[in-house]
Amino acid sequence: MISKVQMLSVTALGNLDAYIRIANLWPMLSIKEENSLAKRLRYHGDLDAAKTLILSHLRFVIHISRHYSGYGLLQADLIQEGNIGLMKAVRRFNPEIGVRLVSFAVHWIKSEIHEYVLRNWRIVKVATTKSQRKLFFNLRKSKKRLGWFNEEEIEIVARELGVSNEDVREMESRMSAQDITFNAFPEEDVKDGKINNNMLYLQDKTSNFANGLEQDNWDKHATDKLSSALLKLDERSRNIIRARWLDNKKKSTLQKIANDYGISAERVRQLEQNAMKKLKIAIEN
Structure with missing residues (x-):
């Protein structure tokens, strides 16, 4: 299988438009061509066949990545993650099943992009479980349609996604929150005569002040x-x-x-x- 470094070095052209033009130069494969290449890879480990399968589907990764442009992340990075998913799909693709590679690869491409978005959208992860991840991405789509939610809209979204109203409220709250720094910059340490450093307010659950004071007295x-x-x-x-x-x-x-x-x-x-x-x-x- 072509290595990640070899595959993703295409995005190092420094110009996204140039990368897209190069990706579109590769012709799309017919069913017969795709089946033949997939069999060569699966049964004979043909790396040239793997390379052709990957390069001919780069345009599809670009198309999917555009649906995630609203997360504030670079499209080049989204494409790169999608390419990793494409390579995983090519490695696992079985031509005997009777489906096109593009249909099989959708899950792997989106899965890698989803993971990347969740890792980089915020410093603190907004979704960790499988159900929370599903709610996060579906809620983003609903937000574009409904804007800020009232009670009626929360019920509509919860019913459409098959989750509770409380799950929708909690995820909306996580998505609306903003990351802030715990350590203020030196010039921001004092505001209105008061120390403005959030680190001072973190709770140390391992500390027991009463026991420590009692031990010191003893x-x-x-x-x-x-x-x-x-x-x-x-x-x-x-x-x-x-x-x-x-x-x-x-x-x-x-x-x-x-x-x-x-x-x-x-x-x-x-x-x-x-x-x-x-x-x-x-x-x-």
């Missing part, structure tokens, strides 16, 4: 209790506890402390245990 309370309890120990016991448990540096060994005080390591261990008991009692009271 940590301060525990630190104050420990500091008071240490002051009740004699200096040597206090230094042992700090060297063994509270210094930010590497924890001192019993033998090192024993060498500093000229006593045995066992005696240091006993002093440490006695000091820990006194601290526990002082903190709990």
